[in-house]
Amino acid sequence: MRLPDWPGHVAGQHVDVRLTAPDGYTAQRSYSIASPPGQPEVELVVERLDDGEVSPYLTDELRTGDQLELRGPIGGFFVWPEHSDTPVQLIAGGSGVVPFLAMLGHHQETQSDVPVGLLYSVRTDADVIARDELRPRAGVDVVLTFTRDAPVGWDGPTGRIDRDKLVRHTVRPEQRPAIMICGSTPFVEAVTRELVALGHGVDRIKTERYGGMGDGS
C-alpha cells in the first residue's frame, strides 16, 4: 500500500483496517505490518477467514487503486527491542509470523548484530508465509515445525511447539533472551507457560494474541 501521510512505523506495529458498507455498517480488524520500516510501501498479510467480515473483502474484492480506511501505526509494546544487549527469540504460530517478518527485515536493513532466532509453527508447507524472507542468514536462526503435514523429505521438527522443542530450538534462559510470541490465544498461552517452566522470566516475554480462530498451530 502507498500511504501518503504515513509517519513511519516500528517493526511489530499494526494497523486497523475499517470497512464501511453502503448502509453505514462498519467492521474493523487489526493487521500486523509485514514490511520493515525502511521500505516506502507498507505491506500487510491478510489470512482469509471464510466466515470473516473483513478478510474476504481484502483478499477477494480489493483491487489495485482502491482506497482503504486505515488507522495506525499502532502499538509501542509489541515492537522490536531496538537496543537489546541479549539475543532476541521470536516464536510464531501460523499468521503470527507477520510482525516478525518486519522485525527480521529491520534486523537486516540496520545490519544489527543482535542474534535473533525464530521458531515458527505452521500447519503445512503451503501455509508458510514469506518463505524467502525466512531463509537463515548470519546471526539469524530460523526453525520451522509442521503441525499437520511436513513436506516430503523434511527432517526437521514436526508437531506443536512443546517443552522439548523449546529446549532444542530456542535461546537458553541463562542468556536472558528478549522473547516475543505471536499467535492465537491458545498458542500464546501454551508457549508462555512452557517458557516460564523452563526458567525464562515473565518480564522477558512479550506476547500478542491474534483473533483469527482455527489458527492454533
Next chain:
Amino acid sequence: MNAADDTDARYLDGNAIGGPLTELYAADLTAAIVICASCGNEQPLAAHRVYPDAPAMVVRCPGCTSVVMRYASDARGVRFEMTGVRLLTVAMSSDETA
C-alpha cells in the same frame, strides 16, 4: 458484566485496544503500565486480557480478572470507563518514533 462466566471465553490482549484508544489519546497506551484498582497488579496494558465481543471492549486484569477498562464506540460517541485503574503510567521516551 457477569464476571466469572465470561473469563474463559475468547479473549485477546491489550494490543487489540491500542487502535481504539488513539481516538482519545495521542500517546500509545499499549505500553502504559496499569495498576489494577482491585488487586494492585502492575502490568503493561498490552499484557491485559481484552474481550472484544461484548457490546464494549472489556479489559480485564491479568492477575485477578477484574474489569479495569471498558471502551465503546457507536453512534452516541466514544465512551471510556476506567474506574478499575488505580494508576496509569505512560513513559515518555526521547526517541519516540511513532
